[in-house]
Amino acid sequence: MTNWVEVCAADEIDEEDVIRFDHEGRTFAVYRSPDDQFFATDGLCTHEKIHLADGLVMDDIIECPKHNGRFSYKTGEAKGAPVCVNLKTYAVKVEAGSVFISLA
Amino acid sequence: MLHIVIIGAGECGARAAFALREKGFDGQITLVGAEEHLPYERPPLSKEALLHGLEPKLVSDAARYADAGIAVLTGLSVESIDPAGKTVQLSNGDSLPYDRLLLTMGARPRPFPGLSGTIHRIRTLRTHDDTVAIRAGLQPGKHLAIIGGGFIGLELAATARKLGAQVTLLEGLPRILSRGVPDEIAGVVAARHQAEGVEILCGVKIQSLEESRDEVKVHFEDGRTMAADLIVVGIGAIPNVELARDAGLTIDNGIAVDEHLQTSVPDIFAAGDCCSFPLAHYDGRRLRLEAWRNAQDQGALAAANLLGAGEAMSALPWFWSDQYDLTLQIAGLADGATQTIRRDTADGAFILFHLDAGGRLIAASGIGTGNAIARDIRLAEMMIAAGVRPDPVALAAAQTKLKSLLAA
Ligand SMILES: Cc1cc2nc3c(=O)[nH]c(=O)nc-3n(C[C@H](O)[C@H](O)[C@H](O)COP(=O)(O)OP(=O)(O)OC[C@H]3O[C@@H](n4cnc5c(N)ncnc54)[C@H](O)[C@@H]3O)c2cc1C
Ligand code: FES
Numbered sequence: 001m002t003n004w005v006e007v008c009a010a011d012e013i014d015e016e017d018v019i020r021f022d023h024e025g026r027t028f029a030v031y032r033s034p035d036d037q038f039f040a041t042d043g044l045c046t047h048e049k050i051h052l053a054d055g056l057v058m059d060d061i062i063e064c065p066k067h068n069g070r071f072s073y074k075t076g077e078a079k080g081a082p083v084c085v086n087l088k089t090y091a092v093k094v095e096a097g098s099v100f101i102s103l104a
Numbered sequence: 105m106l107h108i109v110i111i112g113a114g115e116c117g118a119r120a121a122f123a124l125r126e127k128g129f130d131g132q133i134t135l136v137g138a139e140e141h142l143p144y145e146r147p148p149l150s151k152e153a154l155l156h157g158l159e160p161k162l163v164s165d166a167a168r169y170a171d172a173g174i175a176v177l178t179g180l181s182v183e184s185i186d187p188a189g190k191t192v193q194l195s196n197g198d199s200l201p202y203d204r205l206l207l208t209m210g211a212r213p214r215p216f217p218g219l220s221g222t223i224h225r226i227r228t229l230r231t232h233d234d235t236v237a238i239r240a241g242l243q244p245g246k247h248l249a250i251i252g253g254g255f256i257g258l259e260l261a262a263t264a265r266k267l268g269a270q271v272t273l274l275e276g277l278p279r280i281l282s283r284g285v286p287d288e289i290a291g292v293v294a295a296r297h298q299a300e301g302v303e304i305l306c307g308v309k310i311q312s313l314e315e316s317r318d319e320v321k322v323h324f325e326d327g328r329t330m331a332a333d334l335i336v337v338g339i340g341a342i343p344n345v346e347l348a349r350d351a352g353l354t355i356d357n358g359i360a361v362d363e364h365l366q367t368s369v370p371d372i373f374a375a376g377d378c379c380s381f382p383l384a385h386y387d388g389r390r391l392r393l394e395a396w397r398n399a400q401d402q403g404a405l406a407a408a409n410l411l412g413a414g415e416a417m418s419a420l421p422w423f424w425s426d427q428y429d430l431t432l433q434i435a436g437l438a439d440g441a442t443q444t445i446r447r448d449t450a451d452g453a454f455i456l457f458h459l460d461a462g463g464r465l466i467a468a469s470g471i472g473t474g475n476a477i478a479r480d481i482r483l484a485e486m487m488i489a490a491g492v493r494p495d496p497v498a499l500a501a502a503q504t505k506l507k508s509l510l511a512a
Binding site: 016050051054055056063065066067068080081082084 | 119122126145163164168396397400404422424474475476478479482483507
């Protein structure tokens, strides 16, 4: 069963930006792409446990604030050193102006 | 089959080895390293690894080298290079032929002048083994004297305080971090260390260090002495150039390379802490960096150019340091700045933007807790690269999004 959890209002995330979302002891990063779609990944970098929401979104890339490791936030793919472990991604939907992510 | 040999199995050598494969090289790769460990990251050595006594944080585990077909020879050093015969001589007596050679031998700590003999209580910090030895001497209440108020000394001071040691930091110049860090930021760092109980003594002239069985003494030029349980000397690093020099390569504050990281011998490239290179963005000025991301960037670039890509170095200098919960980041080179603009962001964090006489952004330095300044420094770096002349008023205003100035 899909467990949709409300994150925030859609307009609380700027285009080409990211916010941090904490829920039941876990932390996520929720993104809005330049073409106005929403995505979600685990909140912490896989290199060291650093909050990706402090990083920079460029196109479909989230760049970690600590050592500039890069991931595609759409697929979670680690884009090369120093990050080599992919990020987990989560389904996202927007309903009635609110963003929801799906936590299994 | 083409054989590429990489001398020096640190951050840079390891990155280069993997980058060769990522770029499709299917010849032979041998990475030779003097240390017993597989390549590991040095930044934790003065931070978490020292605090928690961690094992080396490997750049990659053994399986990934094996999968990529990279032969790593650890615990072996290269003793000489024969550029004419295209071989390197190893410390176990073997000689290894190469087609192309990459030098990533890094740097070693500058020793305190005049020290010799067996020294236990006077150490430097560069390797995992150094961290293990220093940690063993840092029980609560022990007195650590650090010589040198640079990044390594300061990070060590912060970690030593967390471990409960008493810390005195001795700096010969009038302030800490005088190399490349603006006054305002150095002031924040110094104040924090003092608040955490570190005694910082600037402008001190040390005459000699003396080790006895139970302690070590610092003798100052003014006749005073100070006793400590352990001294760590952090007065800079010397690039490992001897192999290259003996092989006839040009040396200029490091193994001299051109913008392609090629040395004065065409088949030999150099990268990372051991090389000096011209940086086009700053009028081709020659510099040598001791910085983690530079080691990564140059490792990847050297790999491309070993395969004939002919790409020029374009990455800008970028550095970070962590002390307590503060992180400092610097992008670019501030030396030529004539104007500095301060932008205060949340919770005491701030960024200094350094502009040249023509109003061009040439560097940015920031400090704050956690990653408070990271995103803005990264955007500033992109603005520097793009040669932007930002509006100083907009820069100073925290509500202006830097992204909007980048696009301008
Ligand atoms: C304690 C510490 C903390 C740091 N913290 C930061 C930080 O917070 N931020 C930052 O940006 N940078 C930091 N740095 C700097 C960063 O770690 C270095 O810039 C980086 O390690 C350089 O990589 P390198 O591969 O060029 O050289 P190195 O890492 O020095 O690797 C060179 C390797 O070559 C080996 N070698 C040398 N000669 C030979 C030979 N003849 N034969 C075989 N092997 C040889 C050496 O043993 C060594 O293992 C820190 C460095 C230290 C020491
Ligand atoms: S913590 Fe994210 S790249 Fe290092």
